[in-house]
Amino acid sequence: MPRSAVGQSSVREANLAIVLQTVCGAPEPPSRADLAGRLTMTRATSARLVDELVEGGLVDEIDPLVPRRGRPARLLLPGSGVGALGLLADTDKVVARVVSLRGDVLAQVRRDVDMIGLDPDEGLAHVARAGREVLDAAGSVRVVGTALAIPGVVADGRTLVRAPNLDWTDVDLAARLGPVGRAGSLLEVGNEADLAATAVVEEAPGRVGPWPDFLYLSGTRGVGGAVVSRGRVVTGEHGGAGEFGHVCVDPSGPVCPCGSQGCLERYAALEPLAAAAGLRPDQVGSIGERAAAGDERCVETLAHLAWALSVALASVVNVVGISSVVLGGHLGRLEPYIRDDLRARLDARVLGARWAPVQVQAASDTSSSPADGAALLVLRRLLEHPVGWL
Amino acid sequence: MPRSAVGQSSVREANLAIVLQTVCGAPEPPSRADLAGRLTMTRATSARLVDELVEGGLVDEIDPLVPRRGRPARLLLPGSGVGALGLLADTDKVVARVVSLRGDVLAQVRRDVDMIGLDPDEGLAHVARAGREVLDAAGSVRVVGTALAIPGVVADGRTLVRAPNLDWTDVDLAARLGPVGRAGSLLEVGNEADLAATAVVEEAPGRVGPWPDFLYLSGTRGVGGAVVSRGRVVTGEHGGAGEFGHVCVDPSGPVCPCGSQGCLERYAALEPLAAAAGLRPDQVGSIGERAAAGDERCVETLAHLAWALSVALASVVNVVGISSVVLGGHLGRLEPYIRDDLRARLDARVLGARWAPVQVQAASDTSSSPADGAALLVLRRLLEHPVGWL
DNA sequence: TCGAATAAGTTTGATGGTAGAACTTAAAAC
């Protein structure tokens, strides 16, 4: 539905955004002339736009490193003095990071906090304190906005509808976050797994990595995830997408607290895995090594896990047509030990596997990535609409 | 990834598209002044753009019906002399329709053909003949392009990768369709279920109906469907999305020809339903009435169907966060008889059902809608980029 | 050391599109 017409000021705004995005997305720092060539605009126009971005601090100029024939180009990099604050309120910890437009983590605080049992105001106080500390540490950086990652369903990018593990319901997080939320003018709240997936998509602000389409599956206390299509997280109508944990593996399987039966969570979450392997939950990460060392029970546990994942994921792959799977959390940790089994089972179950074999990968790290993703989300807004910050 | 900069010609193109889309999407025919107000452009600009569209036949002018104070407005309607050819090659029939920009079916041919066993050239000859006939019947209409709906996986909107029921593999349909495909300069091929879903989304070209997000599930020989998000069909990385028929209902369920076990298709496709009810496949549509009349076996069949659908759909709803379901084909026919049961089971299985209860609906008709959807697909291209046709 | 070659960046005027405001037109209301 078209809302509004386009004027020539929109042209300038659009081109500013395009130039900034190109600078951020480029593998090598481009010059004004490079941009002109790549974007089919004249050098005059490119220079005009770049000058404006440099003036506003969104783009930095550096002198060329390798000498070349001709007048040396002034190379352009994303502004290092501009960043965003990414926050994570998890069940067992709080993370705050300031990430620059260049993708550098300028400051970070990570603190173990048992959030379970805390009410929203108490929990958010921990988050806000961590946020203030990194803002201080980041010093002179211009922070354009804040985003908060939370393990729950978020509506409209502002309100927490329900976070089952924290037992928080209907909290206007954006309003209750206090002054830290007002660092910069952007403020967003997002689902933890969605934002972790965002961090997988973008290697740096505006630079989309090699996988624009994948299913992200994160194993923690529960099993969450996200569907990423064309570089964007699919949030669904009401923000309730990505509940991989409650895909049905076996309708006559174990009862799930959600009221259903045989949910993936009952096979792949931390506790069921620990129980199956006869270990403590914090030992789940070692199941792979134990299995490799010959522990029969762990071998069986992994086989059962691969089976359950294959049933659930095959259904999803058949419906959304995305055949790359990225595993995070303890599932990422176990991925090397189930990869081949899982892939073989998926190829047998996925209809299109003949021409698009299913890829399985582990996300490198996981514990802070929702905070990175939160910062990236804010910076993405900046990249989409830079005019306001010039 | 930004490809190219924006110039002022893009402004004109964008505004032409916006004006045309607004004319097509408006519930009541607007005037030039209405458009100016709604799109925040001046009356001067709106008039200039509209004149160009009228000149090119994409917009028609009519005199106002109800007299009003002031100078009477000339009302604007989508051009009735412009249309697209939608084709459907199904297993048992061929359909060809010319649909105008206004949404009217200007001509139609529908012919029962047993396509099973025919090779692509033989089958496409039937399609092409039907296409030629409707083009003749449509007479002076300017046909901007053709689209073909086919029950199979389509890549890049051109090539059929695999149509299991027709047993066609790797056919460049766009090339082999012959002159009918070159009626107008647009030519696309799409999956039958995807295009049927497109016809559900758009009531008329450019007019998105009340459900921009839904899962479309169509029961025929198999069970296909589409995920529609924000008014767009999700095609996946390689066009292989929407295979609802192979969502796993029960991993220890009946064996499926796909190589897996307990696929939804084994519970909800025509033949399994007929077998369960002890009827011929062509009698499946009457299971609802028979059950209502007290036929125990049909009652049980419907209950089992609702159960299987609920298991499969709940998983999908939990992952993609879309909680409206539209049923087509024989599933649409049976929908009134399973609706309540299905909805109750879904609400029990869907995690977010508390704040977003699952909606279940039947698509009104089904047999020709892929052809309508095909035509709508072409007309959508026209609406997105009208400059080429002026 | 100096000039030619090369390529980046800058200036200038032309072009094309929308914005704004005054003007014209067509019909109903009085």
Added chain:
DNA sequence: GTTTTAAGTTCTACCATCAAACTTATTCGA
């Protein structure tokens, strides 16, 4: 028949990009 209302038109101003000539900074070669 005059007034009122609102649609549509005309004209000028403005703004962003384009095109092409021009300036600048460096390397290469004599």
